[in-house]
Amino acid sequence: MSEKDMAPQSPILVRVFKEEAELEVWKTTGSGTYALLKTYPICRWSGELGPKVKVGDRQAPEGFYNITPGLLNPNSNYYLAINTGFPNAFDKSYGRTGDFLMIHGDCSSSGCYAMTDEQIAEIYALARESLAGGQRSFQIQAMPFRMTPENMARHRNNPNMAFWRNLKQGYDHFEVTHLEPKVNVCGRQYVFDAQPPAGQAFEPSLACPNYTVPDVIASAVSAKQRSDDAKAAALAPSTPLAPIRTGKDGGMNPVFLAKFQPETAGDRIALASAPLPGTIPPHARPPKTDEEVALSNPALAQKPATLATRPGAPDQPVQAAASGSGEARVANADTGLSFGKMLGFAGAAPQAPAAQAVSAATSSAPSAAAAPTPRTATAVAAGTSLYASKPATAMLSATPAPSGPRGTDGAVVQKPTQTASADTGAAQASVLMGAVPIVTPGTFGN
Numbered sequence: 001m002s003e004k005d006m007a008p009q010s011p012i013l014v015r016v017f018k019e020e021a022e023l024e025v026w027k028t029t030g031s032g033t034y035a036l037l038k039t040y041p042i043c044r045w046s047g048e049l050g051p052k053v054k055v056g057d058r059q060a061p062e063g064f065y066n067i068t069p070g071l072l073n074p075n076s077n078y079y080l081a082i083n084t085g086f087p088n089a090f091d092k093s094y095g096r097t098g099d100f101l102m103i104h105g106d107c108s109s110s111g112c113y114a115m116t117d118e119q120i121a122e123i124y125a126l127a128r129e130s131l132a133g134g135q136r137s138f139q140i141q142a143m144p145f146r147m148t149p150e151n152m153a154r155h156r157n158n159p160n161m162a163f164w165r166n167l168k169q170g171y172d173h174f175e176v177t178h179l180e181p182k183v184n185v186c187g188r189q190y191v192f193d194a195q196p197p198a199g200q201a202f203e204p205s206l207a208c209p210n211y212t213v214p215d216v217i218a219s220a221v222s223a224k225q226r227s228d229d230a231k232a233a234a235l236a237p238s239t240p241l242a243p244i245r246t247g248k249d250g251g252m253n254p255v256f257l258a259k260f261q262p263e264t265a266g267d268r269i270a271l272a273s274a275p276l277p278g279t280i281p282p283h284a285r286p287p288k289t290d291e292e293v294a295l296s297n298p299a300l301a302q303k304p305a306t307l308a309t310r311p312g313a314p315d316q317p318v319q320a321a322a323s324g325s326g327e328a329r330v331a332n333a334d335t336g337l338s339f340g341k342m343l344g345f346a347g348a349a350p351q352a353p354a355a356q357a358v359s360a361a362t363s364s365a366p367s368a369a370a371a372p373t374p375r376t377a378t379a380v381a382a383g384t385s386l387y388a389s390k391p392a393t394a395m396l397s398a399t400p401a402p403s404g405p406r407g408t409d410g411a412v413v414q415k416p417t418q419t420a421s422a423d424t425g426a427a428q429a430s431v432l433m434g435a436v437p438i439v440t441p442g443t444f445g446n
């Protein structure tokens with residue numbers, strides 16, 4: 001730790017990546033920014049990729065969680081535990097339920113991120129020392145996967161993509177600053193490093209005020225977003241779609257999984273013979289294999305749904321494309337992006353590398369004597385990417401004839417709609433933001 005210019009009492013931050021089954025511990029250095037201390041392989045997580053929605057769905061939470069000393073449990077049934085604090089303000093705005101969702105030991109999960117006892121002892125001690133050293137709380141950033149262009153392209157048809165785009169905004173804020181992003185919730189979405197107007201506050205279920213973000217951060221994040229979009233667009237045509245639902249009930253890091261599988265392939269033999277970062281208890285069970293999934297549920301062995309048939313598609317009016325174009329377009333007055341481009345990443349123009357833009361933003365940052373020039377959220381949105389939806393109020397009037405269930409008076413019963421916020425890149429106009437993950441509810445667990 002000292003070799004990395006870190007002290008035991010320095011602040012801590014934790015990042016969790018579900019698909020990769022990895023947990024990162026970051027600590028501040030002498031410069032005041034965060035640096036990676038250690039990456040821990042996760043022994044077990046349950047459910048599917050996607051947010052925790054309700055008690056019993058076996059989903060491990062995704063989002064930004066604030067950990068106070070009271071959430072550390074030294075008397076856990078799973079050796080030691082750090083409660084994520086689920087549900088947070090964002091989760092509550094969607095009526096999501098569940099409790100006691102932890103990072104703990106015992107390599108057994110029902111909606112938790114389970115480590116080995118030896119690992120959680122180390123992680124718990126790091127958190128305890130930071131809190132004892134004066135850090136009032138620390139942040140857990142729980143992501144479905146590392147938010148790389150490759151992964152965004154692989155998962156581009158997932159019904160949770162709008163939610164993940166919102167998480168990626170916070171992920172990008174941390175990536176470009178290596179500072180803990182200030183997290184708030186308004187309009188049922190996360191906002192990061194945002195400052196509301198004087199006399200106003202962020203309310204989870206109310207529309208976002210016209211907040212500002214420091215220009216140096218907004219510029220760097222926007223540059224990274226444009227670079228990521230261009231890479232995702234280039235990768236999408238040749239990148240196979242990841243399945244929306246695997247049926248495997250979660251995941252396990254390969255270093256642990258190798259202990260449960262036959263030693264046939266060379267790399268598997270190497271993993272199986274490698275020393276484990278802790279002890280796997282006898283009752284630990286790995287995720288289902290592809291063969292077990294195919295036997296128990298043949299439907300999951302089929303190819304993943306395409307964009308045209310996937311569940312959770314946005315309920316937006318679509319107008320016919322020009323003759324010969326072969327492409328349906330969302331009726332947004334303020335954008336020329338097609339629905340296929342917005343979700344399939346096709347046709348994005350190449351952008352300058354994010355590193356150059358970040359460097360330029362950093363070199364042009366105001367001096368310590370001058371406060372950073374904030375940009376309004378509307379100005380930030382002007383540089384939004386393919387991941388950003390436009391305001392619902394900008395929809396054209398070319399809507400299809402009403403359809404759906406009718407009331408006693410014969411009129412169509414209108415579904416409630418969400419209003420998009422013009423000052424963010426989150427897709428509030430889409431039902432995807434609150435999409436329910438496609439999972440089979442378990443008989444136990446929270």
